[in-house]
Amino acid sequence: MNEKIRWLRNKIKSLNLDAMIVSNPINIKYLTGIEAEGILILARKENFFITDGRYVESVNSLLTIEDEIIVENIQSLSKEDGENIFLFCENVGFEENYVTYAKYKEYMYKYKINNLVETEMLIEKQRAIKDNEEINYITKACNITDDCFEYLLNYIKIGMTEKQIAGAVERFFRINGADGLAFDTIVASGSNSSMPHAIPTDKKIEFGDVITIDMGCKYKGYCSDMTRTIFVGEIKEEVKTIYNLVLKNQKQTLKEMREGIVCKNITKMVVNDFEINGYDLIHGLGHSLGLEIHEIPNLGTKSEVILKPNMIITDEPGIYIAGKFGIRIEDTVIIGKSTGIPLTKSNKEITIIKGE
Amino acid sequence: MNEKIRWLRNKIKSLNLDAMIVSNPINIKYLTGIEAEGILILARKENFFITDGRYVESVNSLLTIEDEIIVENIQSLSKEDGENIFLFCENVGFEENYVTYAKYKEYMYKYKINNLVETEMLIEKQRAIKDNEEINYITKACNITDDCFEYLLNYIKIGMTEKQIAGAVERFFRINGADGLAFDTIVASGSNSSMPHAIPTDKKIEFGDVITIDMGCKYKGYCSDMTRTIFVGEIKEEVKTIYNLVLKNQKQTLKEMREGIVCKNITKMVVNDFEINGYDLIHGLGHSLGLEIHEIPNLGTKSEVILKPNMIITDEPGIYIAGKFGIRIEDTVIIGKSTGIPLTKSNKEITIIKGE
Numbered sequence: 054m055n056e057k058i059r060w061l062r063n064k065i066k067s068l069n070l071d072a073m074i075v076s077n078p079i080n081i082k083y084l085t086g087i088e089a090e091g092i093l094i095l096a097r098k099e100n101f102f103i104t105d106g107r108y109v110e111s112v113n114s115l116l117t118i119e120d121e122i123i124v125e126n127i128q129s130l131s132k133e134d135g136e137n138i139f140l141f142c143e144n145v146g147f148e149e150n151y152v153t154y155a156k157y158k159e160y161m162y163k164y165k166i167n168n169l170v171e172t173e174m175l176i177e178k179q180r181a182i183k184d185n186e187e188i189n190y191i192t193k194a195c196n197i198t199d200d201c202f203e204y205l206l207n208y209i210k211i212g213m214t215e216k217q218i219a220g221a222v223e224r225f226f227r228i229n230g231a232d233g234l235a236f237d238t239i240v241a242s243g244s245n246s247s248m249p250h251a252i253p254t255d256k257k258i259e260f261g262d263v264i265t266i267d268m269g270c271k272y273k274g275y276c277s278d279m280t281r282t283i284f285v286g287e288i289k290e291e292v293k294t295i296y297n298l299v300l301k302n303q304k305q306t307l308k309e310m311r312e313g314i315v316c317k318n319i320t321k322m323v324v325n326d327f328e329i330n331g332y333d334l335i336h337g338l339g340h341s342l343g344l345e346i347h348e349i350p351n352l353g354t355k356s357e358v359i360l361k362p363n364m365i366i367t368d369e370p371g372i373y374i375a376g377k378f379g380i381r382i383e384d385t386v387i388i389g390k391s392t393g394i395p396l397t398k399s400n401k402e403i404t405i406i407k408g409e
Numbered sequence: 410m411n412e413k414i415r416w417l418r419n420k421i422k423s424l425n426l427d428a429m430i431v432s433n434p435i436n437i438k439y440l441t442g443i444e445a446e447g448i449l450i451l452a453r454k455e456n457f458f459i460t461d462g463r464y465v466e467s468v469n470s471l472l473t474i475e476d477e478i479i480v481e482n483i484q485s486l487s488k489e490d491g492e493n494i495f496l497f498c499e500n501v502g503f504e505e506n507y508v509t510y511a512k513y514k515e516y517m518y519k520y521k522i523n524n525l526v527e528t529e530m531l532i533e534k535q536r537a538i539k540d541n542e543e544i545n546y547i548t549k550a551c552n553i554t555d556d557c558f559e560y561l562l563n564y565i566k567i568g569m570t571e572k573q574i575a576g577a578v579e580r581f582f583r584i585n586g587a588d589g590l591a592f593d594t595i596v597a598s599g600s601n602s603s604m605p606h607a608i609p610t611d612k613k614i615e616f617g618d619v620i621t622i623d624m625g626c627k628y629k630g631y632c633s634d635m636t637r638t639i640f641v642g643e644i645k646e647e648v649k650t651i652y653n654l655v656l657k658n659q660k661q662t663l664k665e666m667r668e669g670i671v672c673k674n675i676t677k678m679v680v681n682d683f684e685i686n687g688y689d690l691i692h693g694l695g696h697s698l699g700l701e702i703h704e705i706p707n708l709g710t711k712s713e714v715i716l717k718p719n720m721i722i723t724d725e726p727g728i729y730i731a732g733k734f735g736i737r738i739e740d741t742v743i744i745g746k747s748t749g750i751p752l753t754k755s756n757k758e759i760t761i762i763k764g765e
Contacts (some may be wrong), residue, residue, distance in 0.1 A: 086606070105692075106691035107606055108606065110603065110604055110729075111606065111607070113602045147510075149509060149510040150509055151509060152510055153506040153510070154503075154505040154508055154510055157510045171511070220583045227576045237589075248467045249463050250463055250464065252444075332460075335463065336461075336462060336463045401669075
């Protein structure tokens with residue numbers, strides 16, 4: 054049995070649970086390395102992975118005897134077999150934030166479970182603190198992202214469409230060793246940049262455009278996330294003022310992302326500084342990332358979570374002037390003892406490209 | 410109010426529901442065109458889309474007064490406002506197959522709902538029958554996929570890796586007008602092809618390899634899905650026999666995919682023919698597709714669904730010899746009055762490429 058499953062078995066014991074059903078595929082991947090449809094069950098003595106005919110071979114070829122996971126094909130599992138898995142298990146943990154209401158009812162019936170108990174993001178909370186291997190993978194994904202940004206500074210030309218630039222990001226990631234995208238790349242130019250979650254369009258890059266590029270790749274399944282806002286040909290005074298305000302807060306946040314700080318306190322600092330200057334922070338200041346692009350904890354105004362070393366969180370303040378433009382600057386940051394350490398390291402001072 | 414929302418309002422009335430919460434973002438996109446985090450509520454008189462600060466501007470810019478949808482920012486919605494939405498609504502429908510157990514409890518509390526009622530894939534069932542616009546989009550996605558296959562026949566060379574070929578598929582889709590991938594492309598060569606859901610590896614293409622390519626793109630949000638199994642340099646007799654068995658069943662299935670046929674009957678036909686020859690059908694014979702790559706109904710051995718014109722379903726029998734090779738042939742098919750009509754039209758007779 055690996056360390057992570059051992060940890061979970063101890064954890065559920067301490068919560069007075071006799072067993073646990075893990076349904077979230079990302080949590081299953083985290084615990085076992087398995088990437089297949091199915092559920093992982095930690096029962097009284099044994100661990101099971103219940104899957105179907107499509108995956109039995111590939112899962113069996115991934116696992117070794119040391120994993121101590123019994124792979125079962127759901128199609129050949131009788132109702133009696135199912136009920137036997139949870140024999141003498143009174144309290145069975147489940148993931149109430151992943152399992153649908155319909156599945157909840159199905160588990161109760163199919164496995165004859167008396168008491169399904171909510172486990173409150175048990176595994177997700179553990180995933181927040183990255184081990185060395187995970188840190189290495191995320192660092193590598195961040196390096197590829199930095200290289201991509203450098204590439205884009207020369208690549209982007211007036212007359213190209215936002216979609217074309219997004220396509221170039223994807224190609225760069227693929228060619229340079231990434232598994233793929235961590236999320237759909239955002240390339241938003243001109244007034245499109247005023248929407249934080251813009252989708253790349255056929256709009257062409259023009260002289261004077263603000264361009265927001267929000268991109269990230271995956272390396273061995275682990276994500277990076279970085280945003281830079283750059284300028285074509287010139288930058289207007291109004292825009293420059295806002296850029297510097299966002300940048301100041303981004304740097305201040307980075308310093309505060311250290312052991313012992315309560316998430317909401319960092320966020321409130323930025324919200325206050327924006328408000329003093331007449332602006333709102335309309336989205337979260339940052340989110341954890343790892344196997345998923347959005348993990349917990351967040352830098353939200355209500356988050357009581359205390360930062361711990363080796364959490365990895367984005368630092369991404371932004372200001373958006375509806376219909377005109379938006380500025381966002383974002384790094385992926387690892388929480389350190391005395392300060393946050395950025396894993397994305399691209400230049401974030403005002404950058405004006407010629408685009409010719 | 411558009412036709413689809415009008416349909417849903419009538420439908421819930423006929424089910425004695427006073428309101429409905431639509432949480433599945435694909436269903437929201439289908440009904441409204443909105444692509445943003447949030448929930449759609451059809452209340453007694455009005456329709457609401459409850460979202461957050463990140464999306465308010467983009468959703469408002471998409472909607473017109475004719476949509477009759479009120480956009481609310483959850484951050485400025487008091488508990489009282491929330492409760493007022495469902496005033497005089499006794500029975501409120503929800504999507505039990507999408508909504509998590511935790512969200513179910515949250516809806517009950519936040520909106521003070523007395524009775525949340527399961528709606529049994531109400532919207533998904535309606536989505537199964539495509540309208541003309543949807544058929545056009547899927548047809549276009551299928552055309553791009555056919556073109557990609559033709560391109561690959563010349564592109565694939567001995568010594569290339571599976572990952573390289575998967576990358577070429579992605580590039581081709583992008584360049585040729587697709588929005589992106591419908592699902593992660595499968596390129597599985599040699600013994601890797603024996604796993605129906607193989608992930609492309611760094612294995613290089615060799616003389617004598619079987620290569621299974623399962624790919625699809627999206628056009629205006631709508632998916633295509635096609636698999637072809639091709640051969641490099643030669644095909645062994647054992648493989649040829651199995652290929653012809655799969656192809657025979659794929660063509661027979663295509664004929665049977667017509668109005669009035671019960672899904673399970675088609676599947677049983679293939680299962681029987683495979684069994685007579687000593688093989689198993691280890692995955693479903695086909696699945697519907699549209700905005701999602703897997704929709705309902707399926708061609709499963711238990712599916713009692715009766716096929717109707719303008720359903721769009723894949724036809725994808727496969728045989729897998731563990732550790733050796735696999736053969737799958739798949740088309741995207743539209744259900745017709747007297748026969749299925751393939752929307753992917755690439756050659757599916759035995760294809761041997763030189764790869765030189």
